[in-house]
Amino acid sequence: MLLSRLEKLAAQEDVKIEDRVLRQIVEISGGSSRDAESYLGKLISLGEKKITAEKAALVLPHSDIGQVLDFIDYLINSDTKGAVEFINSFIEEGGDISYFYRQVLSFLRKMLLLKLGGKLAEEVKIDMLPEFQDKLYGLSRKLTQFRLQLILERWLAVESNWRSSDLWQLPLELAVVEITTENKDMSDNQAVSNFNIQDN
Numbered sequence: 001m002l003l004s005r006l007e008k009l010a011a012q013e014d015v016k017i018e019d020r021v022l023r024q025i026v027e028i029s030g031g032s033s034r035d036a037e038s039y040l041g042k043l044i045s046l047g048e049k050k051i052t053a054e055k056a057a058l059v060l061p062h063s064d065i066g067q068v069l070d071f072i073d074y075l076i077n078s079d080t081k082g083a084v085e086f087i088n089s090f091i092e093e094g095g096d097i098s099y100f101y102r103q104v105l106s107f108l109r110k111m112l113l114l115k116l117g118g119k120l121a122e123e124v125k126i127d128m129l130p131e132f133q134d135k136l137y138g139l140s141r142k143l144t145q146f147r148l149q150l151i152l153e154r155w156l157a158v159e160s161n162w163r164s165s166d167l168w169q170l171p172l173e174l175a176v177v178e179i180t181t182e183n184k185d186m187s188d189n190q191a192v193s194n195f196n197i198q199d200n
Contacts, residue, residue, distance in 0.1 A: 002033060002036055005033070006022050006025060006036060006037075007022060010022070010040065010044070015043075015048070016049060016051070017040075017043060017050075017051040017056075018056075021053055021060075024053075024056065024060060027065050027132075028060065028103075039059075042059045042060075043055075043056055046058070046059065061096050065107075066135075067090075068103045069107065069132065069135050069139065070086070071086050071104060072107060072139055074086060074176075075176065076139060076142050076143060080176060080180040080181070083176040084173050087172050091169055097172070098168075105152075107136065108151060108155060109152070110124045111136060112148055112152065114136070114137065114140045115145040124136070150179075150182060151179050154175050154178050154179050154182075157175065158172055158175050161174070161175075
């Protein structure tokens with residue numbers, strides 16, 4: 001497990017790191033060993049023999065996986081207003097919007113792996129806290145694989161659009177509007193289809 005590897009690397013450097021800090025690294029790295037080791041290296045570079053959560057906050061990006069999953073829930077439920085307000089509140093509170101974008105992308109990918117099933121779905125469970133696993137599973141069940149693919153494609157387009165915008169939140173807001181409007185249109189079409197089937 002990634003958590004065990006981080007513990008081993010920290011011990012090799014003779015640095016004591018609080019367990020909750022190591023778990024935070026696992027969460028913000030999205031299960032990526034390369035990213036996790038990079039964050040660990042930043043902590044070790046502080047030159048402290050003991051790294052507390054307070055000291056870690058100096059170098060680790062703010063992460064709230066619960067917030068990321070709540071935002072994805074806004075997208076799935078076609079809550080345009082809620083999602084756009086979330087983005088602007090996040091920026092106003094000093095959040096790293098680029099990092100948040102990558103986290104959303106990472107969890108959308110995890111949802112796709114769950115849809116594909118098999119060993120890929122099992123990989124999603126690795127290094128993810130049970131409470132977040134449950135919520136992620138719940139969100140993935142609300143979507144078809146096709147609908148999830150469309151959301152991923154729209155969200156991926158944000159990165160290239162950033163280069164042509166002076167407002168960091170604008171490409172995200174446009175993606176939210178496209179995703180939620182598309183979701184609503186698909187739901188409406190499905191409802192009409194179901195009505196026609198019953199009418200026949």
